[in-house]
Amino acid sequence: AQKITQTQPGMFVQEKxxxxxxxxxxxxxxxxxxxxxxxxxxxxxxxxIYQGSYDEQNATEGRYSLNFQKARKSANLVISAxxxxxxxxxxxxxxEGVPGGKLIFGQGTELSVKP
Amino acid sequence: xxxxTQTPRYLIKxxxxxxxxxxxxxxxxxxxxxxxxxxxxxxxxxxxxFSETQRNKGNFPGRFSGRQFSNSRSEMNVSTLxxxxxxxxxxxxSFGGAHEKLFFGSGTQLSVL
Numbered sequence: 001a002q003k004i005t006q007t008q009p010g011m012f013v014q015e016k017x018x019x020x021x022x023x024x025x026x027x028x029x030x031x032x033x034x035x036x037x038x039x040x041x042x043x044x045x046x047x048x049i050y051q052g053s054y055d056e057q058n059a060t061e062g063r064y065s066l067n068f069q070k071a072r073k074s075a076n077l078v079i080s081a082x083x084x085x086x087x088x089x090x091x092x093x094x095x096e097g098v099p100g101g102k103l104i105f106g107q108g109t110e111l112s113v114k115p
Numbered sequence: 116x117x118x119x120t121q122t123p124r125y126l127i128k129x130x131x132x133x134x135x136x137x138x139x140x141x142x143x144x145x146x147x148x149x150x151x152x153x154x155x156x157x158x159x160x161x162x163x164x165f166s167e168t169q170r171n172k173g174n175f176p177g178r179f180s181g182r183q184f185s186n187s188r189s190e191m192n193v194s195t196l197x198x199x200x201x202x203x204x205x206x207x208x209s210f211g212g213a214h215e216k217l218f219f220g221s222g223t224q225l226s227v228l
Contacts (some may be wrong), residue, residue: 042221066124100148100171102163
């Protein structure tokens with residue numbers, strides 16, 4: 001069965017510093033996608049970054065990068081130069097590599113950015 | 116380009132009632148999927164629709180149903196509401212392929228009293 005594990009329930013980071021949020025996954029599929037979403041207190045789920053299982057390069061989207069280590073089944077999110085507005089819940093998710101495949105989410109990491 | 120729109124934003128219902136939630140996907144997206152978020156269970160997949168057909172379904176009772184219209188807008192219905200149905204219901208849209216990014220709406224917060 002597919003599973004996502006986020007082992008950090010909460011994290012603190014100083015403004016302008018970089019932070020890494022951990023995510024490990026378990027699947028027997030060869031084709032899958034890995035996602036990170038941000039959920040502020042308002043509730044909306046904001047897409048941050050995507051990595052396909054066959055992508056050889058680590059994905060980057062502005063200040064976000066995904067450290068994809070396939071053999072270790074990890075997909076850590078790195079946020080560079082943290083901002084106060086980055087304070088939120090962060091969810092790692094995996095999607096089956098088939099049309100209509102569902103997203104399986106981890107339990108989330110609550111990130112707090114200190115001024 | 117408008118994002119995923121969910122209405123209403125908040126709903127309060129009583130046990131035994133039924134409720135319908137609406138989701139309008141990003142223009143051009145043909146897939147809509149629904150998720151339930153609760154503090155205890157986290158985010159769980161309900162179902163996914165593509166071109167008016169349900170392609171995938173999660174492990175929820177038959178009280179939870181959905182449909183999709185020809186314009187890709189989707190509705191989710193929950194009948195005979197229970198207290199445990201109180202949750203944030205999120206919908207996501209995509210073009211529908213196997214390796215697509217999913218974009219979520221702001222959700223509908225349902226409270227069952």
